[in-house]
Amino acid sequence: MISPVPSMPRSAHRHRPEATPYVDLTRAEWSALRDKTPLPLTAEEVEKLRGLGDVIDLDEVRDIYLPLSRLLNLYVGATDGLRGALNTFLGEQGSQSGTPFVIGVAGSVAVGKSTVARLLQALLSRWPEHPRVELVTTDGFLLPTRELEARGLMSRKGFPESYDRRALTRFVADIKAGKAEVTAPVYSHLIYDIVPDQKLTVRRPDILIVEGLNVLQPALPGKDGRTRVGLADYFDFSVYVDASAEDIESWYLSRFKKLRQTAFQDPHSYFRKYTQVSEEEALDYARTLWRTINKPNLVENIAPTRGRATLIVRKGPDHKVQRLRLRKL
Numbered sequence: 001m002i003s004p005v006p007s008m009p010r011s012a013h014r015h016r017p018e019a020t021p022y023v024d025l026t027r028a029e030w031s032a033l034r035d036k037t038p039l040p041l042t043a044e045e046v047e048k049l050r051g052l053g054d055v056i057d058l059d060e061v062r063d064i065y066l067p068l069s070r071l072l073n074l075y076v077g078a079t080d081g082l083r084g085a086l087n088t089f090l091g092e093q094g095s096q097s098g099t100p101f102v103i104g105v106a107g108s109v110a111v112g113k114s115t116v117a118r119l120l121q122a123l124l125s126r127w128p129e130h131p132r133v134e135l136v137t138t139d140g141f142l143l144p145t146r147e148l149e150a151r152g153l154m155s156r157k158g159f160p161e162s163y164d165r166r167a168l169t170r171f172v173a174d175i176k177a178g179k180a181e182v183t184a185p186v187y188s189h190l191i192y193d194i195v196p197d198q199k200l201t202v203r204r205p206d207i208l209i210v211e212g213l214n215v216l217q218p219a220l221p222g223k224d225g226r227t228r229v230g231l232a233d234y235f236d237f238s239v240y241v242d243a244s245a246e247d248i249e250s251w252y253l254s255r256f257k258k259l260r261q262t263a264f265q266d267p268h269s270y271f272r273k274y275t276q277v278s279e280e281e282a283l284d285y286a287r288t289l290w291r292t293i294n295k296p297n298l299v300e301n302i303a304p305t306r307g308r309a310t311l312i313v314r315k316g317p318d319h320k321v322q323r324l325r326l327r328k329l
């Protein structure tokens with residue numbers, strides 16, 4: 001896989017050859033921060049997290065994601081402090097009220113972005129300073145199937161060009177601008193297309209999480225060659241969920257296997273035909289999707305954005321986070 005940032009050393013602190021713009025932490029070093037995290041999870045909250053439907057080990061929540069929610073809570077507070085400084089500077093010229101703190105969650109198809117994003121939403125909303133946390137996935141900004149077909153992009157789904165990038169950036173810019181109500185189209189994995197006449201409305205949350213494959217992609221230059229503002233320019237913090245391509249492929253295939261026994265059974269499912277063939281035939285198809293679409297997208301477009309993230313979390317084959325790399329300020 002392409003490595004845009006120096007590879008993460010297995011043991012941090014000791015043996016560090018030279019200074020880097022990152023702080024590298026092992027799982028043990030990061031999870032030790034748990035004890036400094038106020039707001040430990042209550043038994044009731046543990047039950048609620050289970051109710052999200054994600055298969056996630058609760059030790060993993062305590063060791064990794066709880067300290068992360070504390071770090072983010074500190075960043076939100078520090079950003080509020082900066083806003084205060086700006087208001088002092090501006091004086092009567094215009095006092096800004098709070099705008100949402102925006103977090104991007106990036107990574108490959110099937111690396112576990114949705115799981116991380118849902119977990120962060122649940123954990124962040126427990127903090128009294130920012131109870132309203134909205135989560136938006138970028139798939140709502142995929143071009144509808146008829147448009148993808150017209151542009152010959154059906155086998156490039158998830159690649160940067162398969163999205164209406166301008167609308168996605170506008171959407172986040174409007175939320176960051178503090179607009180009272182901002183709407184987005186909705187994508188359905190069931191029909192594998194945008195749902196006509198359905199909209200998602202975001203109303204001034206305290207925190208907005210934007211999750212998707214390409215959220216760290218730099219903006220394309222305009223027709224005149226000039227640089228434009230991109231989605232990531234509106235992020236206050238970003239997380240890149242990282243793992244080896246081999247592990248991600250195996251998670252992709254096992255998710256496909258699970259979906260074949262559940263969601264694909266629905267008569268409206270785009271993938272229903274794969275419930276009618278043998279499991280081996282269905283998995284061959286899933287392998288083709290991985291090999292021809294999702295892996296090339298990971299290698300060509302997604303992995304090269306890794307170095308732009310504020311935090312990289314590296315998962316091992318069992319989904320457990322092994323190492324973390326945090327940008328120095």
Ligand SMILES: Nc1ncnc2c1ncn2[C@@H]1O[C@H](COP(=O)(O)OP(=O)(O)O)[C@@H](O)[C@H]1O
Nearest residue numbers: 055056108109110111112113114115251255319
């Ligand atoms: N922490 C975790 N522990 C166990 N399984 C996980 C974990 N995170 C993700 N998975 C599984 O890996 C697969 C991909 O995760 P998902 O969040 O759907 O990925 P993405 O949103 O990146 O496509 C799913 O089958 C999910 O249940």
Ligand SMILES: CC(C)(COP(=O)(O)O)[C@@H](O)C(=O)NCCC(=O)O
Nearest residue numbers: 109137138139157158212213289293
């Ligand atoms: C919908 C997706 C493009 C992911 O979208 P995202 O929310 O990350 O923008 C992806 O899950 C997908 O369907 N990829 C197409 C190839 C496949 O079916 O695996």
